[in-house]
Amino acid sequence: MTAKTAKKNQTSESDWLKKDSNHFELKSPHDRLRLLGKFWPVNEPRAVILFVHGSGEHSGRYKHVAEFFNEHKVACVTYDLRGHGVSGGERGFTPSSDALFIDLECVVNFVRSNFSHAKPLVLYAHGTGCSICIAHILKRSDRLLDYQYLILSTPSICLKMRPTRTLFFIARAFSNLSPHLRLPIEGNMHNVYTNDEAMVTAYRTDPLVHDRWPARSLCVFLELGHLLETTPVQFSVPVLVQHGKDDTVTPFETIKKWKEERVKGDDVELKIWPDHMHELHNDVGRINVLNYALEWILKHLDSNQNQQQEH
Structure with missing residues (x-):
């Protein structure tokens, strides 16, 4: 990280802490790294949503999404992944998949203990957050x-740019020899993930968005991607998968195939959105996507409540 970038991140972090009385700070049980997040409360919430953002971005980009759900009596919690946003760690660096899992466990347990209590908890993940x-x-x-x-x-599974054996070999080699080396991977600053030009501009000028792929991080996510593509997954809770038909990261056809061949569960719905790209919640027409997610949540809450009353 350059001195200029570090200063910019420090300034953003300082402003975030100063302006936000609902922020929280945790220490990851994995390595004591600092994880920062925010609670978006409402009176008598019907449920609580925890957002898990994608690679290269940060939880502040979900402000409008949290505010939407707040308007409908759903509380929200956001947090920055390690190496992202205002959380600690080298920008973009992920030491292992276990670090990500332990961080997530830490945040979920904290949310359960401090915010959601007996309220239903919804995990709302995007991109690599889904992974x-x-x-x-x-x-x-x-x-x-x-x-x-x-x-x-829009889960980042079965990517359009298929990782080759050569890329796997190079990533693993550098991951072991020089894990912090930034590999020349074209990423966030070069791609367009939404059809809303204002969102694209905001994304590319956001000081907390980064375009860093250290060798270790690339290796971690390549291996996670391979695991998800080849391993059946059994979901024990209701799942809604939303995907943009024009997504340039993960073609919707491959997600349909993944759902048909790898996904098991009693209640798994796949919703494909025509004329939408990778960031559904930032696309033109995002209100329809958010309303669909809200209605899905409320439908399941009502169904669960009716079942409890019957018993």
Whole structure:
């Protein structure tokens, strides 16, 4: 990180802490690294949503999403992944998948203890955040998270740019020899993930958005991607998968195939959105996407309440 970038991040962090009375700070049990987040409360919430953002971005980009759900009596919690936003760690660096899983467990347990209590908890993940949540089920089955519903927004599985054996070899080699080396991977600053030009501009000028792929991080996510593509996953909670038909990161056809061949569960819905790209919640027409997610949540809450009354 350059001195200029570090100063910019420090300034953003200082402003964030100063302006936000609902922020919280945790120490990851993995390595004591600092994780920062924010609670978006409402009076008598029907449920609580915990957002798990994607690679290269930060939780502040979900402000309008949290505010939307707040308007409908759903409380929200956001947090920055390690190496992202205002959380600690080298920008973009992920030491291992276990670090991500332990961080997520830490945040979920904190939310359960301090915010959601007896209220249903919804995990709302985007992009590589989906990979973290799904892979947690596969790799940490002995430490299942206490949530009741899962929303996967354009999961970064079965990518359009297929990783070759050569890329795997190079990533693993550098991951071991020089884990912090930034590899020449074209990423966030070069791609367009939304059809809203204002959102694209905001994204590319956001000081907390980064375009860093250290060798270790690339290796971690390549291996997670391979795991998810090749391993069946059993969901024990209702799941809503939303995907943009024009997504340039993960083609919707591959997500349909993944759902048909790898996904098991009693209640898993796939919703494909025509004329939408990777960031559904930032696209033109995002209100329809958010309303659909809200209605899905409320439908399941009502169904669960009716079942409890019958018993």
